Structures are given as C-alpha cells and as structure tokens.
C-alpha cells in the first residue's frame with residue numbers, strides 16, 4: 001500500500017494536478033491528507049484560519065469536476081441529487097464549521113460537482129453536539145450521512161476505519177480550535193521465507209496454493225502431521241499530522257511511536273541567518289513569542305517527536321519570512337539547514353524541512369524474516 005500525504009495550499013495542489021494530469025504530494029502545510037492511492041478522504045486541521053482552508057473549494061472542484069452549470073433549458077446532470085450515485089464520495093473531516101463553510105462556498109459560487117461529498121465534523125466538548133451550523137439547505141452534491149463526531153476520552157478515536165487504515169484525531173492547543181490526525185495502517189502480512197516452507201510442501205506433495213494461506217499468517221497441517229506456521233503479521237505504518245499548535249500533548253497517547261511526525265515549526269531563532277533577528281532576541285524570547293501566537297519553534301517540535309518516540313520528523317508551516325524554495329535557492333537552504341539543526345538539539349532521528357509539493361516515502365521498518 002502507498003500512503004500519500006497531501007498538504008500545502010490546496011489551490012496550488014489542485015493546479016498542479018490539472019497541469020500534470022496526475023497526483024502530486026505535498027506536505028508543506030498540515031492542511032490535508034489522503035490515505036490510499038485514491039483521493040477519498042480529506043482531513044482539515046483547522047476550521048477557522050484561512051491559510052488552512054481557503055483552498056479547499058478549488059481542490060474539491062478539481063477532484064470532483066466542478067463547474068458553474070449550463071445555459072438555460074439545458075439540464076446539467078450534476079444538478080441532480082447524487083445521494084444514490086454509485087461513486088465513492090469525497091469524505092471531508094474537520095472541526096465545527098467545516099460543513100457550513102463548504103456548503104456556503106459551493107452554493108454562493110453556483111458550483112456543481114461531478115461526484116458527491118460528505119462532511120464529518122469533529123465536535124469539541126464546547127460545541128453543540130448536533131446540527132449543521134448553517135441555515136443553507138444541503139448542496140445537491142452533499143450526502144446527508146455527515147456525522148457529528150463527539151470526543152470520547154478527550155480524543156476522536158477511529159473516525160475512519162477500513163481494511164487498510166484507521167484514522168484518529170485529538171485536539172491540540174492553538175489560538176483557534178485545532179486538530180491533529182493519526183493515520184494507522186492495518187497490520188500487514190509478515191515476510192515469507194520460502195525455504196522454510198517449500199521443502200516440506202514438496203515432500204508431502206501439498207499443493208503450492210497453501211503458500212497464500214501461510215502468507216496470511218495461518219497455520220497449515222501437512223499430510224504427515226507437520227504443522228507450518230505462517231509469519232506473524234507486522235504492524236503497519238503510522239503517520240501523525242498535526243495542525244498549528246504550541247502544545248499537542250493531548251495527542252501524545254494516540255500518536256505514540258509513529259514512523260513519521262509532521263509538526264509545525266513556525267518561528268526559529270536564527271541570528272546571523274535571519275536578517276529580521278533583533279539584537280534583543282534570544283531562543284527564549286522567540287519561543288515565548290511563538291507560543292503567544294499559538295505556534296512552535298523547531299526545538300518544541302523536536303521535543304514532542306522525542307516524547308512520542310517518532311522515527312522521523314517533518315517540520316513545516318514555516319513563517320513566510322523564511323525563503324522556502326531550498327531545493328533551488330542557497331539562502332533558503334542555509335535557513336532550512338539551520339532550522340533542522342535547532343531541532344537536532346532535541347531529536348536524534350531523521351529531520352526533514354518540508355517544502356511545497358515535496359514527496360516523502362514512508363517505508364515499512366526493516367524487520368527480520370520469520371526463522
């Protein structure tokens with residue numbers, strides 16, 4: 001399975017898709033993610049700040065073939081209700097207000113979509129538990145099955161689950177309600193070592209098809225009484241994507257031991273590199289300022305990565321004052337390396353500074369084969 005992450009400004013992602021005609025991945029901002037190779041799930045980290053939500057509608061229009069309708073008397077098939085259309089809906093998860101935002105945006109721009117969508121809202125304890133939070137009637141493409149998901153034990157567990165992945169979420173502290181997501185791949189078949197099985201299978205003239213049962217972790221008894229045990233299943237990969245935050249500790253339990261943590265690092269103290277550094281600035285004053293705006297420094301992100309036992313850390317959501325095109329710009333490269341160096345003080349694993357449209361592969365941890 002491929003786990004793909006998408007993020008950044010969704011409008012630029014949509015534009016990239018339409019230009020290339022194929023999917024691109026990007027995790028500069030913790031805006032959104034898609035699990036599996038199909039675009040079917042989209043999770044919003046914040047409901048109320050523009051840098052994380054403005055591009056949602058163009059992205060939806062790009063994915064679902066939206067358009068502004070047809071001239072009079074010509075019926076646009078997209079204007080029909082799509083509740084019974086045999087197409088997987090685009091599923092959107094976000095805090096209270098996400099449904100109203102999407103509905104209003106589509107309605108007031110007369111946008112029709114070629115596929116249905118549904119919005120599930122993660123309700124905080126202070127939110128109303130029910131209702132759509134908008135007076136507008138449901139959009140023609142919106143399915144009525146959107147859930148209002150309450151917290152249980154302070155988190156939203158398994159807001160989505162299928163055979164491949166499960167997704168949970170937790171509130172994280174920021175200046176507005178904000179959410180972090182945990183994507184857990186289901187356990188996967190263990191690694192087969194054919195030489196452990198083939199001689200016994202051949203000797204007892206057992207059909208080779210038992211290999212597929214063994215691969216699934218089953219035990220198989222051969223005609224002479226020998227029992228072969230398939231390799232035990234291995235844990236799947238785990239990815240944690242946090243939204244803007246100065247304290248994500250509520251997410252620590254469900255986020256433990258991820259293969260990849262995406263954590264913002266908006267502000268950094270970079271004397272000699274960042275020309276806007278004031279003579280009075282210190283690591284402490286920069287951290288205090290970042291926290292007062294609901295954000296983190298590289299050291300704070302790295303400390304959380306260490307706390308939850310992350311294998312790799314991706315820093316993102318850098319202040320716009322830092323040049324971000326470090327693949328082509330030496331000044332940007334110096335800045336991003338300095339930001340990674342600050343994180344290295346608190347985290348010994350691999351550190352990556354994200355950039356728009358960057359692709360990061362999350363491989364399975366190396367494991368020994370079954371003896």
Ligand SMILES: [Zn+2]
Pocket residue numbers: 049051052244317
């Ligand atoms: Zn932001």
